[in-house]
Amino acid sequence: MGKRSVQLDELISQEYRHGFYTPLDVDAVPRGLSEDVIRLISAKKQEPAFMLEWRLKAFRHWLTMTEPRWATVRHPPIDYQDIVYYSAPRAKTDGPKSLDEVDPELLRTYEKLGVPLAERELLAGVAVDAVFDSVSVATTFKEKLGAMGIIFCSFSEAVQNHPDLVQEYLGSVVPYTDNFFATLNSAVFSDGSFCYIPPGVRCPMELSTYFRINAKNTGQFERTLIIADRGAYVSYLEGCTAPMRDENQLHAAVVELIAREGAEIKYSTVQNWYPGDKDGKGGIYNFVTKRGDCREANSKISWTQVETGSAITWKYPSVILRGDNSVGEFHSVALTNHWQQADTGTKMIHVGRNTRSTILSKGISAGHGSNAYRGLVKVAKSAAGARNYTQCDSLLLGDRCAAHTFPYIEVKNPTARVEHEASTSRIGEDQLFYCQSRGISAEDAVSLIVSGFCKEVFRQLPMEFAVEAQKLLGVSLEGSIG
Amino acid sequence: MLEIRNLHATVDDKPILRGVDLDVRAGEVHAIMGPNGSGKSTLAHVLAGREGYVVTQGEIRYLGRDLLALAPEDRAREGIFLAFQYPVEIPGVANIYLLKAALNALRRHRGEAELDAVDFLSLVKAKLRLMEMDEALLYRAVNEGFSGGEKKRNEVLQMAVLEPRLAILDETDSGLDIDALKVVAKGVNAMRSAARAMILVTHYQRLLDHIRPDRVHVLAQGRIALSGGPELAQELESRGYGWVEAEARQPQAGVAGGQA
Numbered sequence: 001m002g003k004r005s006v007q008l009d010e011l012i013s014q015e016y017r018h019g020f021y022t023p024l025d026v027d028a029v030p031r032g033l034s035e036d037v038i039r040l041i042s043a044k045k046q047e048p049a050f051m052l053e054w055r056l057k058a059f060r061h062w063l064t065m066t067e068p069r070w071a072t073v074r075h076p077p078i079d080y081q082d083i084v085y086y087s088a089p090r091a092k093t094d095g096p097k098s099l100d101e102v103d104p105e106l107l108r109t110y111e112k113l114g115v116p117l118a119e120r121e122l123l124a125g126v127a128v129d130a131v132f133d134s135v136s137v138a139t140t141f142k143e144k145l146g147a148m149g150i151i152f153c154s155f156s157e158a159v160q161n162h163p164d165l166v167q168e169y170l171g172s173v174v175p176y177t178d179n180f181f182a183t184l185n186s187a188v189f190s191d192g193s194f195c196y197i198p199p200g201v202r203c204p205m206e207l208s209t210y211f212r213i214n215a216k217n218t219g220q221f222e223r224t225l226i227i228a229d230r231g232a233y234v235s236y237l238e239g240c241t242a243p244m245r246d247e248n249q250l251h252a253a254v255v256e257l258i259a260r261e262g263a264e265i266k267y268s269t270v271q272n273w274y275p276g277d278k279d280g281k282g283g284i285y286n287f288v289t290k291r292g293d294c295r296e297a298n299s300k301i302s303w304t305q306v307e308t309g310s311a312i313t314w315k316y317p318s319v320i321l322r323g324d325n326s327v328g329e330f331h332s333v334a335l336t337n338h339w340q341q342a343d344t345g346t347k348m349i350h351v352g353r354n355t356r357s358t359i360l361s362k363g364i365s366a367g368h369g370s371n372a373y374r375g376l377v378k379v380a381k382s383a384a385g386a387r388n389y390t391q392c393d394s395l396l397l398g399d400r401c402a403a404h405t406f407p408y409i410e411v412k413n414p415t416a417r418v419e420h421e422a423s424t425s426r427i428g429e430d431q432l433f434y435c436q437s438r439g440i441s442a443e444d445a446v447s448l449i450v451s452g453f454c455k456e457v458f459r460q461l462p463m464e465f466a467v468e469a470q471k472l473l474g475v476s477l478e479g480s481i482g
Numbered sequence: 483m484l485e486i487r488n489l490h491a492t493v494d495d496k497p498i499l500r501g502v503d504l505d506v507r508a509g510e511v512h513a514i515m516g517p518n519g520s521g522k523s524t525l526a527h528v529l530a531g532r533e534g535y536v537v538t539q540g541e542i543r544y545l546g547r548d549l550l551a552l553a554p555e556d557r558a559r560e561g562i563f564l565a566f567q568y569p570v571e572i573p574g575v576a577n578i579y580l581l582k583a584a585l586n587a588l589r590r591h592r593g594e595a596e597l598d599a600v601d602f603l604s605l606v607k608a609k610l611r612l613m614e615m616d617e618a619l620l621y622r623a624v625n626e627g628f629s630g631g632e633k634k635r636n637e638v639l640q641m642a643v644l645e646p647r648l649a650i651l652d653e654t655d656s657g658l659d660i661d662a663l664k665v666v667a668k669g670v671n672a673m674r675s676a677a678r679a680m681i682l683v684t685h686y687q688r689l690l691d692h693i694r695p696d697r698v699h700v701l702a703q704g705r706i707a708l709s710g711g712p713e714l715a716q717e718l719e720s721r722g723y724g725w726v727e728a729e730a731r732q733p734q735a736g737v738a739g740g741q742a
Contacts, residue, residue: 451574
């Protein structure tokens with residue numbers, strides 16, 4: 001644990017520390033997107049026919065779609081033909097069989113990022129499936145988890161070793177026709193994480209993935225699929241960092257969660273992609289589709305996210321409450337500083353009877369940042385006794401930032417109860433002076449007040465993540481006052 | 483410890499302080515009295531370094547240094563403490579968390595090790611008993627939903643924990659019932675020491691029944707119009723401020739004439 005906290009300190013110290021580029025021998029496909037490129041990706045990954053078919057169907061559908069324009073985000077047009085859709089570190093042999101075989105340069109990158117890969121991290125209770133650009137390089141603790149019947153591996157491995165599970169669940173929550181970015185992802189996704197928890201098994205450790213964008217002009221399109229079978233439980237952590245880069249980089253991931261009868265999935269994200277510099281140059285475009293399906297009765301899915309990075313965040317982790325008595329939760333902190341834009345929220349779709357959902361959203365805007373909460377609560381005719389509670393709070397620092405709240409509520413069952421509360425507040429000069437007069441610097445005072453504002457969400461995070469998230473907020477707000 | 487010379491200050495371009503002179507030595511307790519609008523709170527805020535209180539003339543030396551050159555947090559780290567007339571609410575931030583952050587900021591500044599949770603808690607608990615405060619207040623958000631009396635006690639609790647060299651209490655007695663006033667006075671009296679100076683800003687004499695000052699000053703028209711011993715407070719109680727204000731206008735006219 002001690003080791004880890006040193007790494008954490010390094011991870012979140014002053015400036016954006018992850019702005020380094022690792023020179024690696026890269027195996028990439030030609031720039032641009034066509035059926036040939038998709039066939040090439042699929043062939044490189046030696047995928048079974050059903051995968052190629054699925055990708056091609058998605059691609060053909062994508063050609064009929066247009067980029068969504070309804071979000072309150074602004075960006076120059078994205079040239080989808082100017083992106084390299086697949087890039088993997090070239091294997092020196094036929095792929096690493098142990099950590100010793102992993103490119104040492106790559107390991108050093110992870111060291112800088114503070115990603116625990118070595119065996120000693122067993123003590124920290126974290127198993128990591130690290131996505132470096134497009135291919136999972138190393139997966140730890142697979143055997144230990146394997147003994148319990150838990151499958152935790154890269155998506156590519158799952159396609160090779162568990163094609164039946166992939167075929168059964170892939171696209172069953174986010175179909176390939178879902179939306180522009182999810183459809184693009186379905187066509188070109190290169191890798192990601194796969195997790196299956198068998199019936200009645202409680203996963204004994206937090207499963208974790210660190211995403212990282214490295215190669216220049218490489219869109220990152222990962223896909224995560226997590227299945228908790230009957231009565232199973234899993235807590236999954238996702239952390240993201242990207243090196244500093246001038247061009248905007250597109251990131252369009254898809255996460256699908258499936259909770260069967262009585263199962264529970266907790267999915268936590270700390271997103272720290274490169275936000276661009278203080279003049280709004282560079283940064284990641286993060287267009288993500290995350291959705292969970294409480295497919296059977298008494299299941300539960302909760303999303304917790306801390307979004308401090310990216311130039312643009314477009315993300316609505318959702319829960320479809322199909323099973324009776326199922327529970328959906330969404331806890332979010334979204335921070336925008338400088339010229340960052342976030343349009344984020346959730347969708348809670350109540351289908352089953354006595355389904356419950358809770359939405360807790362905390363938006364913080366500083367500098368010229370723009371922060372929008374967009375949430376849909378939908379109660380179908382079938383969802384007798386459904387309940388939702390939504391709380392949306394916005395905190396403003398300075399007078400050049402913006403906060404918006406767009407709640408959408410559709411109720412088709414008269415027995416449903418839906419509550420929405422919203423507040424907006426500003427960090428006052430009197431609060432800052434009060435802290436300063438106690439010896440606390442203005443910047444620390446801002447962190448203190450912001451942490452207090454976010455406390456209810458941080459409480460939902462696993463401990464080490466909560467510490468990291470709190471410090472990240474402090475770092476992200478640097479330069480926001482004065 | 484504190485030397486104020488010919489201090490002039492404005493708020494929103496309006497002159498409030500017009501030539502304050504004051505000397506406070508270690509171990510002394512000074513009371514600054516005066517009618518509403520005489521500049522008492524302005525003086526307190528100028529000492530603490532509040533933005534918007536602009537010093538246009540004069541100087542303040544604290545422990546031999548130019549106080550006005552220090553940022554508010556540096557003044558606090560150097561041992562200046564202001565107990566607020568209207569303590570500020572900070573939703574979501576636990577009282578104990580602010581206290582700990584403040585104490586450790588001071589300790590870091592002095593090159594001392596930060597206190598861990600256990601040592602800190604035992605320190606705070608002792609001070610809580612002094613202030614007759616419920617431990618539950620530590621875990622509530624700073625001043626949020628506190629009664630007027632609780633807020634003022636909380637200010638003195640912070641002072642007891644931070645152990646300043648120079649404590650400025652701005653109208654700490656206002657809004658207190660007599661029992662609360664006694665508790666606050668007990669806390670303040672417990673902190674009197676040869677190394678520590680205090681400035682009590684108050685409108686009423688009743689606080690001074692419980693905290694006996696060494697010197698009493700009357701601020702009128704933005705200047706110290708009159709200074710004396712504790713007996714001056716008694717006199718003000720019976721005669722009011724009118725006569726001091728009337729006298730204050732005289733010398734001011736003289737000064738203006740002298741400048742011309």
